[in-house]
Amino acid sequence: MNYLEFNFICKPANDWQQDLFINELATIGFDTFESTDTGFKAYVPEVNFNPVELETLLLSLDPEFDVHYEMSSIEHQNWNELWESNFQPIVIQDQVYVRATFHEAASQFPYEIVIDPKMAFGTGHHQTTSLMMECLLETELKDMLVLDMGCGTGILSILASKLLAAEVVSIDNDPVCVESTRENMQLNKVENMYALEGSFQAIPDSDFDIILANINRNILLEQLEHYARAITQGGILLLSGFYDGEDLDMLKAAAEKLGFSFASYKEKENWVAAKFIFEKVND
The missing domain is CATH 3.40.50.150 (Vaccinia Virus protein VP39)
Incomplete structure (x- = not known):
């Protein structure tokens, strides 16, 4: 399955406005998000992407929240490389260690969870x-x-x-x-x-x-x-x-x-x- 990558450039890049926008993108099929210095990147399965829904959503945004985007296609086999370059292990309340398959184990924590996320939401980072x-x-x-x-x-x-x-x-x-x-x-x-x-x-x-x-x-x-x-x-x-x-x-x-x-x-x-x-x- 191929995915579309959208690089959203947000001005001003207020966290709360971006979070609201991300929340709305999730309702129209986008399922993975990555912060950038100028906004964020969002990913959607190519077969699920509806340009009319995206444009309708953009038109509903606050006029003071200026958003532009660049779109590119990502082949399925490239997703692991993209993920490995961005995903770092996290620790929750000094008890849970969440890592990917390509990270070293950490036996000092009571609970360890290994996640291979593919394009699914839920790594503990959000x-x-x-x-x-x-x-x-x-x-x-x-x-x-x-x-x-x-x-x-x-x-x-x-x-x-x-x-x-x-x-x-x-x-x-x-x-x-x-x-x-x-x-x-x-x-x-x-x-x-x-x-x-x-x-x-x-x-x-x-x-x-x-x-x-x-x-x-x-x-x-x-x-x-x-x-x-x-x-x-x-x-x-x-x-x-x-x-x-x-x-x-x-x-x-x-x-x-x-x-x-x-x-x-x-x-x-x-x-x-x-x-x-x-x-x-x-x-």
């Missing part, structure tokens, strides 16, 4: 992924049934498994992500994970103890009611992929209508991960 990983480290997962919506590379699912979850179901509507998750399961020798392709329709008929969803605000708002149907009484819902302020307020209001109580949240560079407890008995 604020939302690292926030969700921090939340997982602070949550009791032993013997829990976990659902990971929008699993990307499967990084959150793999961490949940390493934290002794009984079983993890990972769902993504992108077949590249599902393939990436399954390969990363093997790299990490995880045997209690199941990767499924689809959206909320793919959620198994089970009562999950913990549901993870690192997607974006609009999709979360659309899917909250399905999470409420799939979670057990007293279950934990961890959400990320949105901003502090209006986004968080909207999700809190929607979740509370469905029987979730807001427990806490973490914030990093205006990105948020929020924790909810399900209190309403399922019908």
Whole structure:
């Protein structure tokens, strides 16, 4: 599969404006992003690219946020070289070491996760992924049934498994992500994970103890009611992929209508991960 690379040059290059723009690009098929000195690069499968959607999005931007782009094509076999030149290992709360297959192991950390991301989102570098990983480290997962919506590379699912979850179901509507998750399961020798392709329709008929969803605000708002149907009484819902302020307020209001109580949240560079407890008995 060939990808298109877009080099977006943003003036002024305000972080919050770029983050909002990236969030919108993700809704029209872009699935990997890389910061640059003048803005960022974004990647989309060539078969999924719709120029009308991109131009419509650009026209909706704040006139003071000037964006230009250069486009080029990247052959599938060149992706690994591109990734290796940019991906550095990261550490989460001195407990989790995330590396690629071409990095040396680091046995001094309690948990090590090896990720071969291909073109899937989720390496721990983005604020939302690292926030969700921090939340997982602070949550009791032993013997829990976990659902990971929008699993990307499967990084959150793999961490949940390493934290002794009984079983993890990972769902993504992108077949590249599902393939990436399954390969990363093997790299990490995880045997209690199941990767499924689809959206909320793919959620198994089970009562999950913990549901993870690192997607974006609009999709979360659309899917909250399905999470409420799939979670057990007293279950934990961890959400990320949105901003502090209006986004968080909207999700809190929607979740509370469905029987979730807001427990806490973490914030990093205006990105948020929020924790909810399900209190309403399922019908």
